[in-house]
Amino acid sequence: xxxxxxxxxxxxxxxxxxxxxxxxxxxxxxxxxxxxxxxxxxxxxxxxxxxxxxxxxxxxxxxxxxxxxxxxxxxxxxxxxxxxxxxxxxxxxxxxxxxxxxxxxxxxxxxxxxxxxxxxxxxxxxxxxxxxxxxxxxxxxxxxxxxxxxxxxxxxxxxxxxxxxxxxxxxxxxxxxxxxxxxxxxxxxxxxxxxxxxxxxxxxxxxxxxxxxxxxxxxxxxxxxxxxxxxxxxxxxxxxxxxxxxxxxxxxxxxxxxxxxxxxxxxxxxxxxxxxxxxxxxxxxxxxxxxxxxxxxxxxxxxxxxxxxxxxxxxxxxxxxxxxxxxxxxxxxxxxxxxxxxxxxxxxxxx
Amino acid sequence: xxxxxxxxxxxxxxxxxxxxxxxxxxxxxxxxxxxxxxxxxxxxxxxxxxxxxxxxxxxxxxxxxxxxxxxxxxxxxxxxxxxxx
Amino acid sequence: xxxxxxxxxxxxxxxxxxxxxxxxxxxxxxxxxxxxxxxxxxxxxxxxxxxxxxxxxxxxxxxxxxxxxxxxxxxxxxxxxxxxxxxxxxxxxxxxxxxxxxxxxxxxxxxxxxxxxxxxxxxxxxxxxxxxxxxxxxxxxxxxxxxxxxxxxxxxxxxxxxxxxxxxxxxxxxxxxxxxxxxxxxxxxxxxxxxxxxxxxxxxxxxxxxxxxxxxxxxxxxxxxxxxxxxxxxxxxxxxxxxxxxxxxxxxxxxxxxxxxxxxxxxxxxxxxxxxxxxxxxxxxxxxxxxxxxxxxxxxxxxxxxxxxxxxxxxxxxxxxxxxxxxxxxxxxxxxxxxxxxxxxxxxxxxxxxxxxxxxxxxxxxxxxxxxxxxxxxxxxxxxxxxxxxxxxxxx
Numbered sequence: 001x002x003x004x005x006x007x008x009x010x011x012x013x014x015x016x017x018x019x020x021x022x023x024x025x026x027x028x029x030x031x032x033x034x035x036x037x038x039x040x041x042x043x044x045x046x047x048x049x050x051x052x053x054x055x056x057x058x059x060x061x062x063x064x065x066x067x068x069x070x071x072x073x074x075x076x077x078x079x080x081x082x083x084x085x086x087x088x089x090x091x092x093x094x095x096x097x098x099x100x101x102x103x104x105x106x107x108x109x110x111x112x113x114x115x116x117x118x119x120x121x122x123x124x125x126x127x128x129x130x131x132x133x134x135x136x137x138x139x140x141x142x143x144x145x146x147x148x149x150x151x152x153x154x155x156x157x158x159x160x161x162x163x164x165x166x167x168x169x170x171x172x173x174x175x176x177x178x179x180x181x182x183x184x185x186x187x188x189x190x191x192x193x194x195x196x197x198x199x200x201x202x203x204x205x206x207x208x209x210x211x212x213x214x215x216x217x218x219x220x221x222x223x224x225x226x227x228x229x230x231x232x233x234x235x236x237x238x239x240x241x242x243x244x245x246x247x248x249x250x251x252x253x254x255x256x257x258x259x260x261x262x263x264x265x266x267x268x269x270x271x272x273x274x275x276x277x278x279x280x281x282x283x284x285x286x287x288x289x290x291x292x293x294x295x296x297x298x299x300x301x302x303x304x305x306x307x308x309x310x311x312x313x314x315x316x317x318x319x320x321x322x323x324x325x326x327x328x329x330x331x332x333x334x335x336x337x338x339x340x341x342x343x344x345x346x347x348x349x350x351x
Numbered sequence: 352x353x354x355x356x357x358x359x360x361x362x363x364x365x366x367x368x369x370x371x372x373x374x375x376x377x378x379x380x381x382x383x384x385x386x387x388x389x390x391x392x393x394x395x396x397x398x399x400x401x402x403x404x405x406x407x408x409x410x411x412x413x414x415x416x417x418x419x420x421x422x423x424x425x426x427x428x429x430x431x432x433x434x435x436x
Numbered sequence: 437x438x439x440x441x442x443x444x445x446x447x448x449x450x451x452x453x454x455x456x457x458x459x460x461x462x463x464x465x466x467x468x469x470x471x472x473x474x475x476x477x478x479x480x481x482x483x484x485x486x487x488x489x490x491x492x493x494x495x496x497x498x499x500x501x502x503x504x505x506x507x508x509x510x511x512x513x514x515x516x517x518x519x520x521x522x523x524x525x526x527x528x529x530x531x532x533x534x535x536x537x538x539x540x541x542x543x544x545x546x547x548x549x550x551x552x553x554x555x556x557x558x559x560x561x562x563x564x565x566x567x568x569x570x571x572x573x574x575x576x577x578x579x580x581x582x583x584x585x586x587x588x589x590x591x592x593x594x595x596x597x598x599x600x601x602x603x604x605x606x607x608x609x610x611x612x613x614x615x616x617x618x619x620x621x622x623x624x625x626x627x628x629x630x631x632x633x634x635x636x637x638x639x640x641x642x643x644x645x646x647x648x649x650x651x652x653x654x655x656x657x658x659x660x661x662x663x664x665x666x667x668x669x670x671x672x673x674x675x676x677x678x679x680x681x682x683x684x685x686x687x688x689x690x691x692x693x694x695x696x697x698x699x700x701x702x703x704x705x706x707x708x709x710x711x712x713x714x715x716x717x718x719x720x721x722x723x724x725x726x727x728x729x730x731x732x733x734x735x736x737x738x739x740x741x742x743x744x745x746x747x748x749x750x751x752x753x754x755x756x757x758x759x760x761x762x763x764x765x766x767x768x769x770x771x772x773x774x775x776x777x778x779x780x781x782x783x784x785x786x787x788x789x790x791x792x793x794x795x796x797x798x799x800x801x802x803x804x805x806x807x808x809x810x811x812x813x814x815x816x817x818x819x820x821x822x823x824x825x826x827x828x829x830x831x832x
Contacts, residue, residue, distance in 0.1 A: 047389075048389075052367065080689075092546075095628070095631075096546075099550070105478065106404045107632075108366070108397045113636070115632070116592070117593070118594060118819070119820075121821065132689065134821070135593065137590065138590050140576075142589065153607050157610075178566050181557070232579050393694075
């Protein structure tokens, strides 16, 4: 099955925390019900002619992508793969609103041309003049993991040596309000509790997290991406699914040092994550959506944190969900899902 | 005509979201497309909608836009002759 | 064995509700382009579309979906075609082996969202559709209907989406991550896309004329198509009939402009080149090309240039969007079904409405049904954002 071939060599992010935030020392800015990213200055890196048309998601994506490439010390990847749950939501909303307000007349194309889900991947390719493989996955909370799986396949099959892979999601006012109505995001009166949630939806945020994956291991590599599993609807077989990925990699549950879970202060999701947690009774459990907020590709932020702690070999206080401390940091498992669907398991190992 | 040119410059800046550009930066006979303002074919389509919405001029062939949008001068000339609003 | 086996296919377009119906329409030059009757749009009088003349309620009834559902038109079309593909492949127990679904869409639930966008705030009874907006939900509806529990995902790269889904499916089988995968895509007509393409001034008010000097633009269409891909071990164990083999695939990016293709057709050229390398074929081995052929001034010129760069002698080629319209994310998979039909029946299909060659080069699409031996077919799908995907289907 999946073999030892894929290293995380670069990381870049735009999130609701400042760029100075250091999870090994600092506590994160407290989460609100609705959270905006701390945008860097984009005009230093994106020419005005491009910048003027870009919605936040594209700007965040390009910034995080460039940061990851710089971190990995490469100029041009041989593949660009993105995951996004809702795509370019703001421009879709603007075009839709204009279409409805103006009764389908006097419509201008700019918002429409940036509405396809692959716009971030395309704009990164345009910026870098990169004509290589380019793909976008858009499947709810496993969008980023699908992008990881594809990245892994490209490297494993020697179609590419360096893949730029990322997750990006942005918000839009009317769609966000609909998500509150549709019970995806919290309304202003809902409480925020990641351990004993009462209210049934999560805290809206946005962000972009990009990585350079490579077949080449470097001194500065963060971690090894060993395996990825995605299941649509395992129902009661989630334990079997977990055991499959572990057996495949000849690891037992006890040998997993830290399990990252996508706890998101949503009482309806709590039980699914608790079910997984119950399979790791003496294992360190970590969480991250209290730092980055919730959006479909928030798990990419968890992936970032996991990679950083594998390299640094320190388990920071700010991400500890339970009181168990790992004796070593070698095998990290990231688990996510939503409403019992789109389960993903990602195994990262030290290298 | 000077007022119309000034108005067109302002409308172009707004419609095309030309951040950091003022009406002083756009000379009447400067080429609108190409290096100076960096406008492209999508901007041409935006300007076609602008002509319809603000001046009641309908351009059905985007290729004709190339001549009309050469500069503020040519654009103002065209609007002056063809506006219905 | 080289390549990945295709063991089933299902399709729904404006030229037929089954593979057989589509095939007959192609042979009889029966176009699906008409005036809008189900879709209500301001532009109805000056556009033509490839509309499937079935209301959502009718589609739901055919599928046995209860009246109180939150399927969008895109997910109804997708479910319809995916179910047909499964039946065609004779699959009864969907989870008896590691089975996945890779679906593609660009419209997803926008066909419903655009109707109710403002109304949602005042009318609780329609809020069941809010969570049907996004691409993942469209795929989920198909997966749940078919009972798929394993690896499911959605690709969304505009008009190359379902071709990319087929490519990923082939990789998943080759790498033994799945034993069987349903791959393809679906898109319904919507005011959003009609107005979007209209704002780009690339919609034609008459039947589209691919690769014609006087082409005026595209007709939007709707549809869905899925293939069943299986591992060779499964094919041998079940003695399944193989319809065709996916031998080549390639994806590249034009990196030229968000919507327009480069004048040299670079992205297309690279994608075709990659697919040939994958298939270990030379250009001379290709017997027939299914072009993307949207009938826009830009695409056909760019694609034509790419073909001339690849082929010293361009093989017979057809643009079946002249029948179905441009079905966006579903286009690659719909063309895949037609490519496989070509291989099975040894036939090339006509391009409708062609009159005059594009003046920039000497390329004339096929305009008649031609019976000829076909071993390898190349099929192209190019999307916004410079996304280019080429697939090669070969005879078993």
